[in-house]
Amino acid sequence: MIIKKFLGKTEEDAIALAKKELGNNVVVLNVKKNVKKKGLFGAFKPKLVEVTVALEEESETLERTRREAERKQAAAPAKTESPEKKDAQKADKASENIEKRLDTLQTLLETQIKNKKSSAVSEKTPENAEEKKEEVPEEKDPKTSPEDEEQTRFLNLLHTTMLENEVDEKYAEQIMEEIEKIRKPNMPMDYLLANIYQKMILKFGKADGISPSENQPKVVIFMGPTGVGKTTTIAKVASSYSVEEKKKIALLTADTYRIAAAEQLRTYANILEVPFRVVYTSEDMKNAIADFKDYDYIFVDTAGHSHQNVDQVDNMKELLDAAKEVADTEIFLVLSATTKYRDLLKIADTYKSITDYRLIFTKLDETSCVGNLLNIKLFTDAAISYVTYGQNVPDDIEAFNAQKTVKQLLGGKH
Template identity: 50%
Template sequence: MIIKKYVGKTESEATEEARRELGQNIVVMNVRPTKKTGFFSLFQSQKIEVTVALEEESERPVKTYSQPKENRPQIVTPSKDSSQRDTIVSATQNATKVRESKDYRDDNSAIEEKLDNLSNLLEKNFSKNEKDSSSDNTPSDTGVKAPEKDEISEETMSFIKLLYNTLIENEVDEIYVNQLTDEVEKISKPGLPFDFALANVYQKMVLKFGKSEPIVMDKPGPRAEIFIGPTGVGKTTTIAKLASELSVTQKKKVALLTVDTYRIAAAEQLRTYASILEIPFRVIYSVEEMKQAAEDFKDYDFIMVDTAGHSLHNEELKQGVESFIRTLEDIMECENFLVLSATTKYRDLIEIADAYSEMVAYRLIFTKMDETGAKGNLYNVRMHTGAPVAYITNGQNVPDDIAVFDAQRIVKNLLGGKS
């Protein structure tokens, strides 16, 4: 893990300098104005300091898209027996080197500020956990293998137990929980405060999520934004929210298409939204009609496409959706978004994600965040697929109940802090 600071006149200037040096995969950990010192500071303009982190190659999750398009990166599925320990050892060595520098101490303080009262909350639980386990110091009920007594302190083991239980309660998969607790064991040394271990886990999880990748108009259109996913997850409402943001707030030219001819109510709902937003809407029944729509809206910035949800075992519907996507890909740049409900069972989410990865590469949108208290599935699906999370939605209100994914907020929640 690499942690560095950059200073510029604005946040964007400092962040751009960081990207030029470290690459596009940096994660912004903290932004604050620099402190002025000395008499001449009175005549100097305020500058912004940005702290960024970069996860090194060996630490990044392996993506699992299959059948990639020619111009997409080749991605492979991770094997169950991959050398996780080597990755953790490498990360530990880097974290230890950084910890010894003054910069890291400053960054650690910044992270503590971002966690708000999370440290105090964990400390209270930690004290309670010690009392509960006073009769039995072996944390066998946590699923974490306890090292020899002289290898790790009881305080650290109690923190590991608390961390394990907190993540499991938030429905993070046990495989990923054990990776994180192993990391704590590796970096633990006698006398090391648990605040450092907490900050390390926080950083690690934020970096695993990576930066969000929302819709950005980085070059002239048209560009197709295609929304795929099972029925009942809120694809149509999500499209309406994003169409409103792009057309009303960003003043972009947007057209709405639907190839979902199986649910009349969904098409009429999208037609209503299009009428309110005063943007064109069209129902597409065939590949030829899709080609005609692409030609008719070639001067637009975005063509947003709603697809039919289908059973994973319905090959006919699957092939129909895929044929529309391939048609658009041959005409213009396309981005695919897999829309998933945060309330869906983990096993089903993985099955859905794997099925759609056979069709296209995609980014993730999680809906119904307001209907669940356990958000571990976001971390699970991100780790399993390697696909970036673009948006989350937390209600039915159009256009308000949608937000660009914020890894720091979700990780804080997963670690027991307030949302």
């Protein structure tokens, strides 16, 4: 894994520099605002944004896939020990330490960057990586060293915290197994924690928001189960684009099941003074897109689906296909963070015929367990673009922040 820092006037500038140098697969690990440029006149220069990015090298990805396949075959016996239960006081202390450590994650990452730099050359090729493995000092018997016991307790606590945050056992195990592979006796806890943090951020992957389309409107379709907040989310996104970004937007609804549903979006359209139309058929969809061809964004609301009703999804798929035929289209599956994991899996399954969607999680204000964000990201392999955390239009929405969510999953403050 390559880890590097980039400075820019804005977060976007710094990320663009990182992508230019390392490619589009970089993952942002940390963002530090108000950074002063080093040097004599640094204090007089405008403050900058510093992003720390990671890039997983291809060989690592392949190696991980291979290991995962091996692991599945081997079907290793489950761990049964739970030392933190035996010693509640120690666990509390360790938990406090994790919080402190997560708070100073920037420092942890910096230490790691220094360590990486000193071994950067030898890490470049897989052959060298092999050599490097051989250079690792002799391991002491991990079961006898007190430091190692503390390390185990620390890792178990992180594992338990993930489970308490409702990360699926399967994914929590996977993360712990990946850490076991790099773990060495006497390895500093901070190094372990920073590694888990990075691995989890990489699992969330890149999360792009809605992007503009050149020379034609971008059609953005929101789908999902009933009552998750699709219409409210459209209102939030639409008002940001129309009021703050001064873009030309139009609102469509394909929710023809309930009169109230169309009225809800019409009300928002009236407030924002943007055009609104109901679309019943694929033909209506194409006509509407043609009529609004000079617009920047067309946001489309759809009826909420029960995961029992596959016909409804088929109808909606026709509308999606019609939009895709004539315009640059993005699709979002809107899910509530308060829905039970098992139901989320069923819902994701209902939409499996639509493969090119990204995720929006709503109602984060109503739950303190965000494990399902990771679970569903890994289950669907769809990136999370936005999260919403309240009923206020347009304020209660933001771009998904993997760093914040991972800190929370590992026991940081919410």
